[in-house]
Amino acid sequence: MVTEIAEKTHRQPRLSTALSRELGEELRRIRRRARMGSAETADALGWSLGKLSKLETGSRGTSPGEIGALLGRLGTVPPTRDRILAIAGDPDTGSFMRLHGPIADTLVALALHERMARAITGYEPFTVPSLAQTEDYARALTGDRAIAAARIARQEALHTLNRPDIVLYIHEPALRGAVGRPAVMRDQMLRLAMMCETTRVTPRLVPMDVPFDQSVVRHGALLTFAEPIKPLAYAETDTATVFHEAPQVVAHFEAKMRRLDALAMTPAQSRATFTRWADVYDQAA
Template structure:
């Protein structure tokens, strides 16, 4: 089958196959012999840059002898129509466990993020995240997964993160004044944080929090959080619309220096609240 353009869905399928192979006891050399494939074909399939038939996906996965839920997920991905739009369910406002998100955050060159509800997960302190997840029985695990996502910025190939926060995020008290004070300090000492003031003229496309990611070797990807699910988009018409939204945010948001001044005032505000409740 002819090589194809890498897409979010083909990369997710390739990642699922790669993870299944790494968890299996089957050596790559044995796969090559049993399937009659070249190493290059396997590498391209797992990278999401080569198309193949549903039967070949089933043969490949079957040779790995994965657990049934893993096999069923692989086949579901293989059957999913590649329309440029993929919906992935998750807990409300908690996309951390979505493999498609983590896969692309780790390989992004730039991440442009907009939030009008809470501080983005990639910038949250552990206490802020814990307060958001307080009603969960497995809150400790949820916080740990969110902190693991943030490790992407500590790698040698870390993406450049640009974060637009609507000012309403700072008005929403999460966990009390102490938690908010420490969270604002985290924002204050982070580069490329831009505050969008109340009353700013925002583009009509900003109906949900989103992240727009670019990459060195394939086309952009945007994901928008919609409560209990996120929509991942790599259709060019969708990603171009969000690129334009990023450009509009860049025009209306405060510069980094003015943002730091505003965050300093917010830190003073929450520090005073901490003193009052001590």
């Protein structure tokens, strides 16, 4: 008996994963939409409050049957129930894919982990990164006001006291490829220039004349967190985003970002180039 108590006392807490945190956040949002408190929900299911809390933070799992019971108690509609049960049934292999419409901005896994991150490092070869776009640029790029609004909301969600440090690498073709009217590009360049003077969001330009390097071919992002949460990388396609926390994949993204850091201009050099392009577009406006 004494041995069992000692083992429980010294048992390490279960570490959450990106997949378990996504599931927990989905369940938390469903509960809040149902306007049920944590204690009320746990009591209705005969669970401890701690069990529900750990499930919603991703630090514990449970059976598909219990998740189904929770969703039923919350009055979840069948399409949402089926989607959540599919997430719960995903094998936790260190990588998972999430389908989406034209943009990934509203994915729960993305929004949750961006808010949790201590640092975000991203790279875009052909467009201004989503986290640095003006609303007019986003609207001209996507052709959709609702999508542009969702992108701005995603940016604003990171404007907190604990907001992450963000470095955004941009390949120079993104500045040359006009999106929308010249005035849209002028304002976008001015915003990038102003960002170079902040300490929490830093756009850095990768010039076109650097020698060819594999790191500049494809976009990607890397998020890091407070210990003991493992780093998370992701890459986006037209219709899906793939998240990775497998060590060998994360190591690839870490190497990519180190190489981009070596290739990119300094913030001051980047600011001067953004300002020059703002003047070019201003003359055309």
